[in-house]
């Protein structure tokens with residue numbers, strides 16, 4: 001009952017919001033290239049479903065690969081940092097520097113380096129750079145968060161570094177890694193789209209290109225439709241990652257406790 | 263009786279200048295059950311870590327006359343791995359030591375602590391007392407010669423605590439390990455041990471030690487006997503005298 005209600009509530013909000021929007025556009029006779037009515041956007045969504053869907057696939061493919069790369073690199077680097085303070089101290093500042101530099105600013109450089117004919121590769125690199133930091137920082141924190149008494153116990157039984165890593169540090173870090181992954185999933189999408197914008201025409205058939213294209217032709221309803229598809233992608237990525245998190249932590253982690261009832 | 267572990271004038275200073283132990287000397291006889299009593303912060307946990315070899319004394323010595331004994335450790339919290347089943351938690355020491363592991367060996371260990379039906383349960387689904395039983399089973403799975411317990415039952419309610427005291431004594435009788443038991447409870451120390459060491463407030467050293475020759479394990483009614491009350495009184499007195507001296 002509660003669950004049905006919590007699904008229902010956002011739908012009511014959406015219906016109200018769209019109704020008001022539609023009413024306002026009609027009442028004030030707002031021009032469609034300023035603000036199209038929801039019905040016009042719906043129509044554009046329907047008409048351009050084919051091209052939007054294909055573009056969404058292109059963007060999604062790069063997002064997913066970038067996310068996977070970020071996950072492997074982020075966890076891998078964090079594990080490396082956990083093995084040696086010296087390595088951590090000498091490399092971590094560069095990871096931070098990479099993170100705080102806006103991706104728009106490095107995009108042209110990366111594009112030149114990999115060559116415009118490999119624009120896809122540039123998009124991948126840029127999206128990975130954007131996505132990888134939350135995984136690195138969360139995993140680093142998670143690997144340090146093992147219960148000190150358990151660490152003492154592992155020492156008592158003479159556990160080696162890899163036994164500690166595999167049987168203690170990584171499981172302790174798992175909730176942190178998954179939380180980082182949820183953030184990184186959204187960032188990978190943002191990174192991909194920003195990189196698509198910077199790479200510009202002809203290099204990519206992703207959603208960003210659909211938005212630019214529609215904008216150039218003043219097809220504002222189609223711009224909104226593309227935006228809608230983009231948000232839907234972002235939400236879907238978040239939902240899948242939340243589900244994976246729940247599956248992995250179910251049965252042992254506190255965060256899954258309340259889900260047991262209801 | 264031979265000695266399994268000994269601290270000889272052991273001191274421990276931590277960074278920041280805190281002196282936790284100051285010349286602590288104590289011996290753990292083989293098969294003995296030694297309780298360590300003392301006010302909060304007097305260095306009891308530190309003494310256990312020194313005995314276990316998890317830390318080195320900053321002065322004095324720790325000795326294992328017969329070589330490094332096989333050890334088990336029980337903490338105040340059950341300290342189970344929340345992501346692993348009771349079975350996997352109890353099997354952990356064998357896996358870390360890369361010893362061959364038979365499933366029925368684990369099952370028997372769980373049986374001994376009354377958790378036979380819970381091998382596949384996750385720690386989260388157990389009560390505090392049951393978690394502590396799992397923790398005991400894990401500490402004893404390697405058949406240790408020396409069991410170190412750091413206020414293991416302090417967080418449990420009175421009845422569960424008494425049950426676990428009896429479970430521990432039964433295990434001690436069956437497996438014949440030496441035990442060092444840290445506690446705040448005078449009654450618990452008298453009920454469980456044949457040697458009770460009272461420590462001073464920080465920096466910790468020995469201010470009194472008592473023997474209790476009443477045979478182990480003790481009968482259920484032991485806690486209401488006159489002998490028990492007299493021993494408790496004696497030890498409480500020593501504990502208080504140590505506190506007063508520190509204040510004065």
Ligand SMILES: Nc1ncnc2c1ncn2[C@@H]1O[C@H](COP(=O)(O)OP(=O)(O)OP(=O)(O)O)[C@@H](O)[C@H]1O
Nearest residue numbers: 276277280282301302303304305306307308309464
């Ligand atoms: N790693 C550490 N670094 C600095 N100080 C420490 C450390 N471990 C313990 N101490 C200090 O040493 C003193 C003794 O600590 P210890 O934990 O051995 O006491 P305890 O007798 O076990 O106390 P309690 O009864 O509260 O468990 C305390 O004052 C504590 O703050």
Ligand SMILES: [Mg+2]
Nearest residue numbers: 306307308412
């Ligand atoms: Mg302590």
